[in-house]
Amino acid sequence: MSLLAGELAQAASSGTITGDANAPPMIHGVNLGGWLVLERYISPYLFALTTCDIAERDPEYHAYPGQIDVDPAVTALGENVGENCPPIPGDYPMDQWTMVESFPSKDHAKIYLERHWNNFVTEDDIVRIKNAGVRHVRIPVGHWITGDVADGEMYVSGEWPYLLRAVGWCRRHGLSVWIDLHTAPGSQNGFDNSGRWNSAGATGTGWSSVPENVARTVSIVNGIASKAAADGMSDTVSGFCVLNEPFVDTDEDVYRAFVGEASAAVRRHLPDVTVVIGDLFDSKKFDASPAWKAQADAIAPVLLDSHYYHVFFELARGFSPRQHIAYVCEHNRRDTQGCCYDKAADGAVTPSVKRGGMGRIIGEWSASFDTLVSDKLDVVMDGIRENGVAPEFARVIPRARKKFLRNFVEAQMIVWEDEEPEGNGVSRGWFYWNFKMEGGAFAEWNFLRGIDEEWIPKPDPQRSAASRFGTCLNILAKTRDNMSIVHEFPPPVAGKEGANWQVRDSENEHAHVFSGAWARRRRSVGGTVRLCSDTLR
Secondary structure: OOHHHHHHHHHHHHOOOOOOOOOOOOEEEEEOOOOOOOOOOOOHHHHOOEOOOOOOOOOOOOEOOOOOOOOHHHHOOOEOOEOOEOEOOOOOOOOHHHHHHOOOOHHHHHHHHHHHHHHOOOHHHHHHHHHOOOOEEEEEEOOOOOOOOOOOOOOOOOOHHHHHHHHHHHHHOOOEEEEEEOOOOOOOOOOHHHOOOOOOOOOOHHHHOOHHHHHHHHHHHHHHHHHHHHOOOOOOEEEEEOOOOOOOOOOHHHHHHHHHHHHHHHHHHOOOOEEEEEOOOOOOHHHHOHHHHHHHHHHOOEEEEEEEOHHHOOOHHHOOHHHHHHHHHHHHHHHHOOOOEEEOOOOOEEEHHHHOOOEEEEEEEOOOOOEOHHHHHHHHHHHHHHHOOOOOOOOOOOHHHHHHHHHHHHHHHHHHHOOOOOOOOOEEEEEEOOOOOOOOOOHHHOHHHHHHHOOOOOOOOOOOHHHHHOOHHHHHHHOOOOHHHOOOEOOOOOOOOOOOOOOOOOOOOOOOOOOOOOEEEEEEEOOEEEEEEEOOO
16 A cells, blocks of 8 residues: 555544545644754744854854753753853854855854754654644755755755654654755745845746756755655655745746656655645646646646745734634635636536645645744844843743634634635645744744644644634634734834735735725724725625
8 A cells, every 4th residue: 555545544534534535634734844944033043153153173062041952951051152152243144055154164064053953853842743633744855955065055964864863753653754845956936944045035036047956956856755765764754845935936837847857756766655846826827727737637646835924914914813814714715725626518616636636735834923024033133142042032922812823723724724615625734834933032933832832722633623613704703803912023114015925816916905894994003094804705
């Protein structure tokens, strides 16, 4: 029996499959983000380098009190910080590239990063994830993980043994693993989490417009899949995301050809995995294009990966609690259901996943709703530099805010699972971002904390979110419009609503004010009047 068939059988016996037996099982997962691909809002202390860290001879590595990627015995009190080990001059590193660039040599950087690789994800984390009701983990990896580092590139490789160890822990504790290629040569989106931030702005053209980068990425996918198979991961790795978040301006023809070649490379070594492809931040085009539908059928089983975050939408950061829930119930549901279907000659429409075609997966989402990461991160890093402590490190979430977070999470779970009869049955589940965070400034991204504090409900592998929590409208009805829990950061700019590539609308791409009858409110912001109204159809 193949791994996928085994998962289907297991899910069917536990009641987690609905609809056609050929559909993938419902997935409840978390991301192990910030580990093998660095992200400084996840582990800010790692990026807060001192002069002792980067010493060419006899470096002494820092440990701030409470740092989560060092030995707990060391982190309790901290060491190598303060007057004798001041912060490095200039800016702290921004991404993987500038992290390595900060050290005297790549060898120095590798030694420093090995401590993070060794301590950030532990077997205890895997046990806590399993006990939280999760059955899948998605592990982002860099394109350099198997040693593909070109001359002049500021990356170091050495993560593979730690990935192999984590897969072993997941096997031991009954979790399935998805490998996610999170970066690519030239950067597929220009984000810091692509390995190298593009100061000129987000774009996928640095990847898709350079044939050598695309061909190299296919080779990298092949190498990762080959090594995973050779190292015995086939029994635990059930999904492979061939490229995370290619940006909206990525050449579509180039990307479609890449998807075909990369999928073939994966299946050459891991024949039973589900291939996962990024949606270019516009899932509807995958239904509208016959070429994409043909490609999806050729590489099935395949899932289209979408990532939804309210916090990256400037207008939404000022929404009331009920407006957030309404936006999930209408706009996010419409986006989730925007793909993928088969249309019969008589006009009948059926989700493609029911015949083994392409379905949906929400590979990233969180409970964060009012604090823009990039701006708050500046405050956090400045605070570490000035005071040796990350601001809001021990932040406590008030009870009223937790109550809203619980409703916000429940509503998203219902929509992401898209279970019939309320849903269309096109989506097969979700992965929360992220499994844990350092400190409290970004606590709403912390899955394990949410589980402990009960503002994230423990997933039940035998029951859908809708069967437990009711409809999305039920969640809206019980949500109080308590604006005292909303702390929009940064403060809104008068007259600016902000366009957001993660919240697209085919009718009006930059129109984020939606109309309807549920709750119409006016509120003064920065001297201007903003009209927001909730729509539920």
